[in-house]
Every structure is written in structure tokens, then in C-alpha cells.
Amino acid sequence: MSKKLLVFFASMLIVLGIIAGCSSDSEDTSNDNSEDTSSDAPLYENWKEKDPEEIEGDLTIITHRTDIVDSVYQDYKEQFNEKYPNVNVEFEALTDYGGEIMPRMNTQDYGDVQYLPIEVPIEDIPNFFEPMGKLDEMKENYLGVEERAVDNTVYGIPIAVTYTGIIYNKAVFEEAGVEGIPTTTEEFMDAMQKIKDNTDAVPLYTNYADGWPLTQWEGAVTTTAGSVDYYNVDMLDDPTPFDEGDPHYEHYKLMYDLAEQGLIEEDPLTTDWESSKVRMNNGEIATMVLGSWALEQVQGAGENADNIAIMPYPTEAESTIFSLGADLNISINKHSENKEAAFAWVDWFIHESGYSVEQAGGISASKDVPLPEALEAGEEQGWEFSMLTPSPEGKKGLLDEIDKESEVGLWLEPRKQILIEAAIGNRDDSFDDLMNKWNEDWSAAYEKVANEE
Numbered sequence: 001m002s003k004k005l006l007v008f009f010a011s012m013l014i015v016l017g018i019i020a021g022c023s024s025d026s027e028d029t030s031n032d033n034s035e036d037t038s039s040d041a042p043l044y045e046n047w048k049e050k051d052p053e054e055i056e057g058d059l060t061i062i063t064h065r066t067d068i069v070d071s072v073y074q075d076y077k078e079q080f081n082e083k084y085p086n087v088n089v090e091f092e093a094l095t096d097y098g099g100e101i102m103p104r105m106n107t108q109d110y111g112d113v114q115y116l117p118i119e120v121p122i123e124d125i126p127n128f129f130e131p132m133g134k135l136d137e138m139k140e141n142y143l144g145v146e147e148r149a150v151d152n153t154v155y156g157i158p159i160a161v162t163y164t165g166i167i168y169n170k171a172v173f174e175e176a177g178v179e180g181i182p183t184t185t186e187e188f189m190d191a192m193q194k195i196k197d198n199t200d201a202v203p204l205y206t207n208y209a210d211g212w213p214l215t216q217w218e219g220a221v222t223t224t225a226g227s228v229d230y231y232n233v234d235m236l237d238d239p240t241p242f243d244e245g246d247p248h249y250e251h252y253k254l255m256y257d258l259a260e261q262g263l264i265e266e267d268p269l270t271t272d273w274e275s276s277k278v279r280m281n282n283g284e285i286a287t288m289v290l291g292s293w294a295l296e297q298v299q300g301a302g303e304n305a306d307n308i309a310i311m312p313y314p315t316e317a318e319s320t321i322f323s324l325g326a327d328l329n330i331s332i333n334k335h336s337e338n339k340e341a342a343f344a345w346v347d348w349f350i351h352e353s354g355y356s357v358e359q360a361g362g363i364s365a366s367k368d369v370p371l372p373e374a375l376e377a378g379e380e381q382g383w384e385f386s387m388l389t390p391s392p393e394g395k396k397g398l399l400d401e402i403d404k405e406s407e408v409g410l411w412l413e414p415r416k417q418i419l420i421e422a423a424i425g426n427r428d429d430s431f432d433d434l435m436n437k438w439n440e441d442w443s444a445a446y447e448k449v450a451n452e453e
Contacts, residue, residue: 185250320384
């Protein structure tokens with residue numbers, strides 16, 4: 001994850017040059033695009049009127065999945081051509097997706113279909129990408145399309161919608177005598193103790209040494225809060241959000257307590273992410289707090305895929321909520337000469353490829369695609385899958401500003417590592433000492449940012 005942050009900052013330096021080069025030409029670029037799509041209706045409304053065999057052309061599809069471009073993506077190509085036989089598909093995989101595609105954004109050579117780089121400022125998206133529909137209409141059919149919409153127009157659809165929970169080994173739970181899925185903090189702590197007492201497995205593996213896995217815990221704070229309003233509404237009005245009883249306090253108290261009571265790996269300083277997946281698959285680790293994207297990786301790390309599943313983070317809230325977050329958005333180059341074929345690929349990829357579940361470990365952005373069986377069963381138990389409430393107008397980005405100024409680092413690992421260190425006795429701080437420090441830093445940043453607004 002830290003590598004991704006370095007890539008992001010490097011890419012932003014490139015963005016400055018690109019935007020400067022493109023801004024003076026944005027009006028002309030827009031005019032070029034209007035010529036490409038001149039018709040009685042925008043292309044996104046009428047391309048489906050053609051018979052699939054009438055749609056033809058050569059497509060270059062750029063992806064970040066170097067690991068499956070020569071295997072899974074070749075299967076996709078074959079399946080797609082069964083429906084669209086006259087479209088020739090070629091793939092280009094980039095190892096450093098943002099860093100490699102951003103320099104090409106100053107040209108027209110960035111593929112026909114790609115994943116919309118997060119480094120492109122939202123207001124500049126129309127300069128590079130083809131409209132896919134009106135936001136008001138697309139929200140009825142797709143999740144997460146609001147994030148990169150501009151002026152009520154959608155330019156990308158999430159290739160998957162992911163969520164955070166606790167990945168666990170069902171066989172270990174059964175061996176330990178844990179019946180059912182623990183839903184509250186007390187039930188979860190009891191389950192971890194049973195695993196320690198009755199099996200040889202590590203109850204919860206923190207992956208402390210790699211660091212970035214600890215950032216995954218933040219993705220489940222909404223489950224602890226039991227409200228999709230927490231981040232972008234409630235927290236924006238709270239200068240001290242780490243008081244006892246607040247969602248963040250209770251959320252990270254579980255991390256601290258598990259470590260303090262010896263329910264994590266024996267030596268957190270020597271953990272290893274890659275081997276942890278294998279160890280969980282073979283039953284040496286019972287649980288890890290991770291995003292749903294990791295589910296497929298752990299299942300594929302050995303011969304016991306059927307034993308690996310995901311449960312919600314324990315909560316005392318009335319509702320059990322999995323908050324949903326959009327993955328990269330699939331998009332179309334506005335300069336593509338084969339836009340009908342590009343739309344055909346996007347439509348097929350979102351609705352028929354199965355990528356979102358099988359390769360991204362999430363759910364489909366399309367509301368027409370059913371949930372995976374395990375999650376359907378969870379929904380029957382009352383689990384809710386919801387996008388976060390957007391920030392109010394005038395407060396977009398405010399939470400990130402406060403977080404950055406405070407250096408609390410909600411989505412960074414340093415302060416989570418400090419929690420572990422304190423819990424295992426390598427620091428003198430109590431949990432409340434650490435939460436008070438978080439509050440002190442957050443409150444000062446809150447006041448500073450508020451006064452700058």
C-alpha cells in the first residue's frame with residue numbers, strides 16, 4: 001500500500017504538466033468530441049440499437065492486472081467475441097498504472113478502454129473521457145458512479161464495489177467450537193479466546209510488520225458506527241471524534257484489546273503478508289481484518305478455498321452495515337475511433353464477465369447483477385450493503401484536510417502500529433493516552449481548517 005502512495009505522489013507531479021498542457025486546448029478538445037458524437041442522441045444512448053454483429057473495430061484495452069492479463073483476460077476476450085464476433089480485442093497491462101498512463105494523457109494514445117486514473121482532477125475528466133450517461137439515470141442502475149461524475153454526467157463505472165470485514169477460516173472456527181458468526185465485540189473476543197485455547201491457530205493476525213494491512217481496519221469503522229452518515233456528516237461536526245463511546249474509540253479498542261490479551265501473532269515484528277495468506281488457507285491463522293479484495297487471494301493461496309469466508313466486523317450497533325467503496329472506474333477514451341465497440345466491451349465487462357466477484361472479491365456495480373451466494377445469505381441475516389452518504393456541498397474533501405493536517409492518518413499505518421506496540425508492552429502509553437493524543441491533534445487541525453474555510 002505504501003508503494004501505491006509513492007506512485008500517487010509521483011504521478012501527481014506528472015499531472016501538473018499534463019493539465020497545464022491540456023487546459024489551453026480544452027475548448028478545442030471539447031469541440032472535437034462533439035463532432036465525434038454528433039447524432040440525434042448521445043452515443044451512450046443509441047449504441048445498443050445495433051445488432052452485436054454490426055459492431056466492429058479494433059480495441060486496445062489498458063488494464064492494471066498484469067497478473068491475469070495473459071490468462072483470465074484472454075478468456076474474457078473469447079467470451080466477448082462469442083457475442084461481438086467482429087471486434088478485435090488487444091490488451092495492454094501496465095505495472096505502474098497511474099505512473100505509466102498519466103504521461104500518455106497528453107496525447108490521444110491511452111487506449112480505447114482503460115481505467116480512469118484517480119490522478120486526473122475530477123473537473124478535467126470531460127477533456128479525456130467519453131460520457132456514459134446522465135448521473136440521475138445511472139444512479140438507478142449502478143453503484144458508485146457519483147464519485148467521478150461531472151456536471152451530472154457519468155464518465156466511468158466502477159469495475160467492482162468492495163467492502164471491509166474480517167476474513168476467517170471456517171474450519172478453524174469449527175475446531176475451536178465457535179458456533180455461528182460472532183456479531184458483537186464480546187462474542188468476537190470470546191471466539192478468539194476459544195481459538196487460542198482449543199487450536200494451534202493464531203486467533204487474529206495483524207500483519208504489523210508490513211504495516212499497510214493495519215490501514216484496512218479503517219474501512220470497517222462504518223460497521224462499528226452502524227451508520228453511513230458517520231464519516232461525511234457526523235464526523236465533520238465533531239472536533240474530538242476519539243472520545244470513549246465514539247465509533248473510532250470503540251473500533252480501535254478491539255485492536256488494542258486483542259493485542260494486549262495475546263490473541264494476535266506471538267511476534268508482530270516478524271509478520272509477513274504473502275506467507276500469511278498461505279497460513280490462513282491451511283488453518284494456521286483464524287482471522288484477518290481486510291478488504292473483500294483479499295478474499296480471492298487468500299482462497300487461492302492453497303487447497304482450502306472453501307474454508308475461507310468473510311464476516312462483518314463486530315458491532316454493538318442496531319444495524320450491521322458493510323460500507324461499499326468503488327474500485328477503479330472503467331472508462332472510454334473520447335478520442336477512440338471505435339466507440340461503439342468500446343461501449344460494447346464496457347457493458348459486457350460490467351454485466352457479464354464476473355470480474356467484480358471472481359477477481360476483485362467485491363460485488364458488481366450493476367444493481368442487476370445478484371450478490372454472491374455467501375452475501376445473499378448475509379443479507380437474509382440482516383447485513384446491509386450501502387454506499388457512504390456523500391459530504392454536504394461546501395464540505396467535500398474537508399475530512400481529508402483535517403486528517404492530513406492532524407497527522408492522525410485514518411488511512412495510514414503509523415498510529416495503528418503504535419497501538420499494537422503499546423498493547424504488547426513496548427510502549428508505556430495506555431489506550432486512553434493514545435486516544436487523547438489523537439483527539440488533541442485532531443481538534444487543533446479541526447480549528448485550523450475551519451478558520452481557513
